[in-house]
Amino acid sequence: MPIRGMVRRFLDLSLRRKLILSFLAVITMGGVITLMIGTRIEHQTIVSLAEAKVRHDLASAWMVYHERLNGIRDLMQLSADREFITEALRTGRPDGLAVRLNGIREKYGLDTLTLTDARGRVIVRSRRFEVSGDDQSGDPFVARALKGQVTAGTQIVSPDELLKEGDDLVERAYFKFVPTPLAAERPEDHQEDGMMLKAAAPVTDEGGALLGVLYGGLLFNRNYDLVDRVKEIVFKGEKYKGHDIGTATLFQNDLRISTNVLDDQGNRAVGTRVSREVNEAVLGRGMFYVGRAFVVTAWYITAYEPIRDIDNRIIGMLYVGMLERPYIDLRNRVMATFAGLAGLCVLFLLALLSFVARRITRPLAIMIEAADKIAGGDLSHRLEIGGKDEIGQLAHAFNGMTADLHDAREDLTQWGRTLERRVEERTQQLRETQDQLIRSEKLASLGKMAAGVAHEINNPLTAILINAHLLLERCEDHPSSRESLTLIAEETTRCAQIVSGLLDFARQTPAREVLADLNDIIDRTVQLLEKQAAVRNIQIEKNLDRSLPLVELDKNKIQQVFSNLTINACEAMPEGGTLRITSRLSRDGTRLEIVFADTGVGIPKENIPKLFDPFFTTKNFGTGLGLAVSYGIIRQRGGAIDVRSEVGRGATFTVRIPLESGAEKSEQSEDMS
Amino acid sequence: MTDLAKKVILVVDDEPTVCKSIREALLREDYEVDTALGGEEALRLSANKKYDVFIVDLMMPGISGLDLLKMLKSECPSSRIIMITGYPTMKNTLRAMQTGAYDFLPKPFLPSTLRNLVAKALGGGDTGSTPAG
Structure with a gap:
């Protein structure tokens, strides 16, 4: 199992890494979740902000639209009251009327301005004087005006009607569809009729009798006044990275007939069509549409609303779009700031974590090291960790x-x-x-x-x-x-x-013990043998502890022992040398020790155990009883004689005599009686 | 003490060579010397003859030297008894002297030493009962 393997590998990591990795995971998860939520909230905020703005902008566009419409309507109503018009109708002499009407039309920037009689028959067309006499009573605007109503609205105008007003209008209205990828399929490949803002007002005499109808209109097709005014008023004509920040468009059905959206050549993108999605929502279902849309060359946050004629039929759309880019950039900036802050937080947390982990793991490392040292035997090692x-x-x-x-x-x-x-x-x-x-x-x-x-x-x-x-x-x-x-x-x-x-x-003849000073006995022994030794080039040095206590012993016997040891030492130094005699109290204070150390030939190891055996002798003279007798005497006193020697390094005899006289005394006292 | 009255000495030792050697050494001094190889023989001889000096070995099989000393002391109180021994210990010496020996001579000894001692014993009168100390 790879997961189990990973878990095991994780558990085998050092404590510090585990801590850091765990915290890192928590931080990362927290960061990612926060980022996601933040992004979402921020996105929604920005989007809803943008959408609210675009709604508002669309409302503004409608105001411009209605202002224009009202302007035409007012113009119709006011002009209908003008004397030269009522006069001309009343008298039936329309001389000079056409010129004056044309002056008004041009002055107010209308495309058409036409006067009919009380039956709806055209008297004067300001744009084309020669075409007149046709019946316009079938036109819904004229029909309502004939009934005395001032009417204003938007209208689809057929090419025939346009033609009556002038070839240029037909031309302006005509669009060959520019192929648009997302647009809905349409059987035709062009459009001939146009969309017009139109108003009609009845012309009456003083008595209120209907004299005729004055109606005028503005063809939207390829007329950019309205959309540019919307752009100017709503978006102040701002640009963002070469793109207009705001755009407005009039659609006739799904066709752009007037717009300031530019195509990739920088031309107004008229003749293109709206996407199927918007088409269905707005034209099909009559809904208000707000959302992102790819408009010709860039993404826009857009709002569409249907344009209806006076019979409430949907005939087109009014569109406002804000370039999405600034919002995206804003969002990105916010996101970047957010991510930067998050990164800083993570870095700070990591530093903190690293510090804390070190605070935890460093003492542990020190402890491990200390434990190793202690296991190695260094028990004086101490940890220097406070806190x-x-x-x-x-x-x-x-x-x-x-x-x-x-x-x-x-x-x-x-x-x-x-x-x-x-x-x-x-x-x-x-x-x-x-x-x-x-x-x-x-x-x-x-x-x-x-x-x-x-x-x-x-x-x-x-x-x-x-x-x-x-x-x-x-x-x-x-x-x-x-x-x-x-x-x-x-x-x-x-x-x-x-x-x-x-x-x-x-x-072992009984001892006659009296209180005696051992040093005295040594002195006497040395005195007796000194000259003899000097002859043989042997020096006797004494190193005596004069503060030794008196002990009970048989002076003669002990002197015999000392003499034996001194003579033996002298005989061990045929070429001369030094005999050092030391007296002292033993370390535990229970015995006197007299040491005879010579610088003679020494005793072979194998001979040492036999030294005190009677008749053992390496000399060709003597009885071999000297040391045996000496040993017997000292043992009788409860003491002992030790020998230490090495060949060529002399020999040391140590006589040990207990301060208290030995137990063998009672036995001998019997002999003495 | 005249030549007619030759001094008579009895040597008692279980070793014939010792007896013989001592006899030889004393014969030079014109003493009459008898020998006995044990306590019984010595008692028998002393019953028939008066000896001036007894030379007795301390350690003998049968009657020991000390016992013999006691018996001779009681039978012939005027005789001088010299004890000899090959194993001279303080204990033996003391006991012998306390029992009444004239003197105590450890073996081996020189003929002259013995002769001097015997002469002393013979000439010294009745000092024999006093232990030498």
Whole structure:
């Protein structure tokens, strides 16, 4: 469905376009309807105005017509009273009458002026003296005048009658039809009779007796006085773009016999005929016709009214037409003004609409952008849309929501970080605990084993040592034997020391704890080993926190530990270096930390877990018990020793001693008793 | 103390090599030295002969060194008893000294150390009941 497709495409458009298009549609529809109604009203107004005017003009034309008719009638009536006429009739001597009548006729611009006797017989024809004696009593005008009535009206005059008045009249009356497209069909192609304004008045003597009849007329055919006078009076002879603004025409039947409508050659358009439509309405039905009509060369707003003879028969038409063009132009101007105003309104509305649409859609666009940013994780983004309308409220709510979201995420992040840190701490603690557990389990089993082994080994060692010395005593004068025996004795002694150390470690002799200052112990240790270290080009730096609290511990054992660590560090720096000893309170304030950081060769990663194992040593001297014993001592105190090291980057041993003495104390106190 | 009255020493240890070695070391000093490999044998021997000094291992199967010390202390109160052990602990040492040992010698030891101690025990009169502390 194309319509459904269009609707969908419309719905997919951006909000702004939808708004503009919708409003545009409303405006356009409103505009078109207004324009249509306006045009119609305006057209009707102008048309009715024009029609009213043309009616009025036609009425004016009729006035001119009747004025002329009345003029003839008055002339007849007045002339009929003139003495020379009554005298001539009374005496029957019409000498000089013709000349005088002709003078009157010419003076008043009539075509005919004729005098009859009391029976209607022509006495004098002013136009043609020689034709007289014919009976005019059959003429309706003459007949009425013979009865004493003054009569005036319009009359169709036959060519015979015209001929009696003169050839020129016949000629003037004669028309060959000019082919006219819209005219009704007529069998004939020409017209011979003419249309005349005519008046007749009885001539009476003093006593009122009828002497004769005076009648005169004006042939309308090709006589343009009347129509031009109408034009002059009614339309003031104005022209519009080369056309006469107003025209008048006399029709005889449907034929233009007198007009100031011009044909395309600029000649008076006589001989043409009226359209069938007008013909039927006016001539056929005797109606007053008003309407547009195409008159010869242009459109006119026209009015036609039938012309009737004195017997009330329709014999022709009087026409007045106004050029339609000025009205059309007026209408067009009004229309143009109207359309221009409408266009301006539409433009203004469009601008307003565009502004409003922008006011609505721009914040939306900003919001969409903001939503994208927020979706992308930028929760600090804020909308900068003011206003108290719905958009402003929405923006405000949006900002509130984003802020909440931001806070919530901050909380979550914070919480997550805390959680992470706690997990790390716990993991570290667990690892340490596990390490310690493994170490202490190792130590426990090792202790048991060491006790057994020591006991078993000490017996053979005793035998060897005693016998070696007995032999030594015996071979005092045997130096080479003595040497060997001395070696045996010494090595046996060393064995004994190893076993002894092992036993020390396994036995964990009870601690004798007193309140002591750790820094003092460090000082003493360093003092003892300083010179030895200096010889080996090793510097010992102390970085001690002198404000550390006193703690309960076995000074000798702790010093042993520090000595072990210091000696180990020195041995790790065969080429010299620096040992930095730091004492401090742990961050949580529950432990003392003593750090031994050397710049020595470092410890391979794989060796670190084994460092505290008894007998683990990378040196070709020593018992491998130093760190194990140290660890045992610190653990007995409830503390721990950590190692961090990398090959080539030195090693850092951290001894951690809790401020509160460890729980193992009670166990040892039993041993001490 | 004359040559006629040769000092008699009994060495008690479950290890024959230890007994033999100690005997050798003391024979140089002209002592009469007997050995016993256990508590029972030591008691039997001491019943027939008066020993001036007993050298007793603390840890032996059967009668333990400490028990033997107690028994010898009651039977021959004038004899000096030196305890030796391959597993010297503070606890053992203290207990031995409290029970009445003359001294306590951890294994292994030099012959000279032993001889000095024995000489001290023999010459030192009756100071043996006082614990060394």
